[in-house]
Amino acid sequence: MSKVSPRRTDPRTHTALIEIAAALLATEGPQALSTRRITAEAGTSTMAVYTYFGGMSGLVRQMVHEGFQRLQGHLTAVRSTFDPVADMALLGRAYRMNALANPHLYSVMFGGASLSGFSLTDDDRQHGRYTLTSVVECVANCVAAGRFADADVAHVAHQMWMATHGLVTLELGGYLAAPLDGEALFDPQLVALMVGAGDRPDAAARSVRASRRRIERELTAQAG
Amino acid sequence: MSKVSPRRTDPRTHTALIEIAAALLATEGPQALSTRRITAEAGTSTMAVYTYFGGMSGLVRQMVHEGFQRLQGHLTAVRSTFDPVADMALLGRAYRMNALANPHLYSVMFGGASLSGFSLTDDDRQHGRYTLTSVVECVANCVAAGRFADADVAHVAHQMWMATHGLVTLELGGYLAAPLDGEALFDPQLVALMVGAGDRPDAAARSVRASRRRIERELTAQAG
DNA sequence: ATTGTTGCATAACAGCGATATGTTTAGTAC
DNA sequence: GTACTAAACATATCGCTGTTATGCAACAAT
Missing domain, CATH: 1.10.357.10 (Tetracycline Repressor, domain 2)
Structure with missing residues (x-):
């Protein structure tokens, strides 16, 4: 039972992704919501959406x-x-x-x-x-x-x-x-x-x- | 001024596409609506959607x-x-x-x-x-x-x-x-x-x- | 220092709407 | 009957989407 605490996620990136997504949804509508748009504006790769929210659905749910x-x-x-x-x-x-x-x-x-x-x-x-x-x-x-x-x-x-x-x-x-x-x-x-x-x-x-x-x-x- | 009437569309295909699309929307929801699904069930190519409706938006509009x-x-x-x-x-x-x-x-x-x-x-x-x-x-x-x-x-x-x-x-x-x-x-x-x-x-x-x-x-x- | 676990980037895959290109077919003119 | 024209339609492709497999880098525990 070795408890190993590996690299942790960045809570700032978490909130940043949500805020960017919310802003995109508000300003450009549902069509503009895409993993690539959001992560590009956040400065990360598309994988961030999956590590933080398990997918696009999870981000929308948040x-x-x-x-x-x-x-x-x-x-x-x-x-x-x-x-x-x-x-x-x-x-x-x-x-x-x-x-x-x-x-x-x-x-x-x-x-x-x-x-x-x-x-x-x-x-x-x-x-x-x-x-x-x-x-x-x-x-x-x-x-x-x-x-x-x-x-x-x-x-x-x-x-x-x-x-x-x-x-x-x-x-x-x-x-x-x-x-x-x-x-x-x-x-x-x-x-x-x-x-x-x-x-x-x-x-x-x-x-x-x-x-x-x-x-x-x-x-x-x-x-x- | 030669009046040429070229090949005409098949009205049966027109209505068939709409009915198939409507059935798909009703039974499987919006996610199932795609040119490929609809045209595959209609037995045509994806181009039919564009010749008959000018695109997916036109079909939905109908x-x-x-x-x-x-x-x-x-x-x-x-x-x-x-x-x-x-x-x-x-x-x-x-x-x-x-x-x-x-x-x-x-x-x-x-x-x-x-x-x-x-x-x-x-x-x-x-x-x-x-x-x-x-x-x-x-x-x-x-x-x-x-x-x-x-x-x-x-x-x-x-x-x-x-x-x-x-x-x-x-x-x-x-x-x-x-x-x-x-x-x-x-x-x-x-x-x-x-x-x-x-x-x-x-x-x-x-x-x-x-x-x-x-x-x-x-x-x-x-x-x- | 080694090891284990996880964050995350890269690249790829299947599917989407849309389009460029070539072929087929129907209808007219002669 | 034949030639011509224009639209219907198929094929292949493009750029995009969400998602995933792979690999590497970073950090905590030992």
């Missing part, structure tokens, strides 16, 4: 996991306030902004876009389902505050997720042409669903509208 | 157009009845069934899944937007029948489309695990949106539930 983590970070960054309906609007908007900021990555994460032979495993999807936990909590807050009808919380959260996901994916697919763009459709969509969830129409519209100030404040704070 | 045509056929097959809200539920269900029957094709049509270098053009998307016309008409019927509030018809139709599209894409992506599968979520999702569109909650739930008989009848009629 990117997807980071994408899930970033999304979750954006969602948990939305604080719970006295107005849970406005919180819900902010959650949806954060979800949409994250998707618009990384459209190709979002497609791989949720759209099922097969990228270089990569396909989601059930384990990967489990990371993605954490998306829902923030929404479930928010719906529970809405019910607790007496704003939503006391329906199945998980069902309502799924409705919110599906509606926002549908809006985002159609928008990314280019199917929401001006002047009916995603921004103009986002509020009515959320309001309609909230009304369906038991909120009174005028209250839902008012609270979504009222959340705009928080939204703009947080966006400018993030940019500055 | 498949997508046929997919749009079939979807439109399924939607227009939903007849308008005295209950436009139930019609809306049937429209959504037809949309979902068509997507579940051809998941990979649906991803290419709406998910923006880049397939062998193919990407949708604005012209292609215009075919896809015809999806909305059936929904717009149905919403207009709902408003005319006094079932929906007199809001922007196009906005409401977009909401219906986005919600159904979101449910379908998440379902295709494997994100709706049992027991919260798409079937269990479909009705609540539609009811919530219809309530948000101005329908009374109990009436919306009742009409969606009432449409089940028509749905089952038409499905069994289609199967038999």
